[in-house]
Amino acid sequence: MDWKSVIESAPVWSGNVAKARAVQSELAACVSLVDDYPPLRVIAGVDVGFEDNGTITRAAAVLLDASTLVPIAQVVARLPTCMPYIPGLLSFRELPAVLQALSELPQVPDMVFVDGQGIAHPRGLGIAAHLGVITGLPAIGVAKTILVGSHGAVGERRGDRAELVYQGRVIGTVLRSKDRVKPLIVSPGYRVSVAGAAELVLAGCTRYRLPEATRWADRVASRRGGSSPSLFGRETE
DNA sequence: GCGACAG
DNA sequence: ATCTTGTCGC
Numbered sequence: 001m002d003w004k005s006v007i008e009s010a011p012v013w014s015g016n017v018a019k020a021r022a023v024q025s026e027l028a029a030c031v032s033l034v035d036d037y038p039p040l041r042v043i044a045g046v047d048v049g050f051e052d053n054g055t056i057t058r059a060a061a062v063l064l065d066a067s068t069l070v071p072i073a074q075v076v077a078r079l080p081t082c083m084p085y086i087p088g089l090l091s092f093r094e095l096p097a098v099l100q101a102l103s104e105l106p107q108v109p110d111m112v113f114v115d116g117q118g119i120a121h122p123r124g125l126g127i128a129a130h131l132g133v134i135t136g137l138p139a140i141g142v143a144k145t146i147l148v149g150s151h152g153a154v155g156e157r158r159g160d161r162a163e164l165v166y167q168g169r170v171i172g173t174v175l176r177s178k179d180r181v182k183p184l185i186v187s188p189g190y191r192v193s194v195a196g197a198a199e200l201v202l203a204g205c206t207r208y209r210l211p212e213a214t215r216w217a218d219r220v221a222s223r224r225g226g227s228s229p230s231l232f233g234r235e236t237e
Numbered sequence: 238g239c240g241a242c243a244g
Numbered sequence: 245a246t247c248t249t250g251t252c253g254c
Contacts, residue, residue, distance in 0.1 A: 048244070050245060085245070087242040094244075116243045126243065147243045180254085185243085222245090 001135075003103035010099060010134050013083045013092040020089050021123060028124035030133045033188050035196040037111055037138035040066035043204070044109035045213025046102060046131075048094045049221035050081065057081045059097035060220035062213065063105050069204065069212040074220050077101035087147070088122050091130035098131065111192075112139040113204065113213040117147050118187035118197065120164055120172040132190020139189030140197045141172075142214050146185050154183050159202060163194075173198040177205040184209065 011023045043066045049058045056078050063073045077100035083093050094116075102112070117126025118141030125133075128141030149166035151174045158179050164172035164187065172187030175198050188197045204211035210218065 048245080050244095054245075085244060087244090090243055121243080141243085143243050145243065148241090 001108045003099070006135055007096075007099050007103065010095060011092065012096075013089075015083075017086065017089065020092055024089075024091075024121075024123045024125040024130070027130060027133050028119075031119060031124065031129050031188075032191050033119070033193050034191065035193050037191050040110045040200075042066055042072065042107055042109050043111045043113065043213050044102065044105060045113045045115075045211070045215070045217035046098050047115040047214065047217035047221040048097060049223065051078070051223075055081055057094065057097040058221055058223070059094065059101040060217045061098070061101035061105050062216040062220055063107060063109060064213050064216070066110065069206060071216050073106050074216070075101045075104040076220060077104065090116055091125070091127040094127060095130060095134075098127075099135070102135070108137070110138065111200065112137050112189070113201075113211050113217075114139055114141050114189055115143070115214055115217065117141045117143050117185065118172065118189035118192075120147060120149055120166065120185060120187035122148055124171075126187065126189075128187070128189030136190075138191040140192055140200060141185075141187045141189050142201055142211060143185040143187075144182070146174075156180050158205075161198060170194055175201060177202060177211075178207075178209050181209045 114128035118128035132139035149164040151162040
């Protein structure tokens with residue numbers, strides 16, 4: 001995997017909203033929803049947090065053993081924040097730091113769990129889909145709230161779900177990952193189908209609402225501890 | 238024109 | 245995302 005070129009060729013925030021949206025539409029056409037990911041040996045969770053009043057973007061990437069869901073390694077990348085949060089353009093704000101962190105993991109993951117939407121986005125390119133298209137890595141978007149789309153009732157038990165529909169298309173799954181908790185919004189990022197993404201996320205959730213991969217990345221990005229992956233951690237700036 | 242709006 | 249204590253529920 002040539003991270004150097006991936007990071008260099010990644011779309012950069014130009015300060016032009018219309019232009020950024022146009023880029024998203026182009027990349028959205030490259031999204032593959034075919035379940036062609038390899039057997040999952042190692043998976044990764046990525047998430048972002050901020051420091052110094054938001055001036056520093058802190059991205060965390062945690063590698064986990066796919067069969068045991070136990071953390072193997074963690075990396076933190078800190079970069080100057082490049083733009084403010086603009087609904088629909090989250091990837092331009094967070095991907096630079098996320099890609100840097102991912103590139104420093106000791107191994108390339110077979111699947112990346114991203115905090116945010118996959119194709120469940122106004123132009124079909126949430127941060128998980130964006131990450132997948134430019135890295136080529138299979139990815140899934142796991143969000144805590146809806147950006148676009150609507151759905152019917154969701155049962156109260158773990159595994160219960162409802163289709164997330166937007167403009168007549170099924171773009172994701174509103175999935176109850178644990179009994180009686182607010183459901184997750186799961187959508188394909190890249191090289192995964194709507195159904196496949198939901199199954200992988202459910203399998204990745206053990207005793208908490210969020211998948212283990214996302215949970216660890218969350219913790220590391222928000223610089224909380226929760227001892228475990230911290231044994232082989234690195235840091236960058 | 239008036240809301241809604243991932244993190 | 246982030247600022248923040250106690251508190252309701254399993």
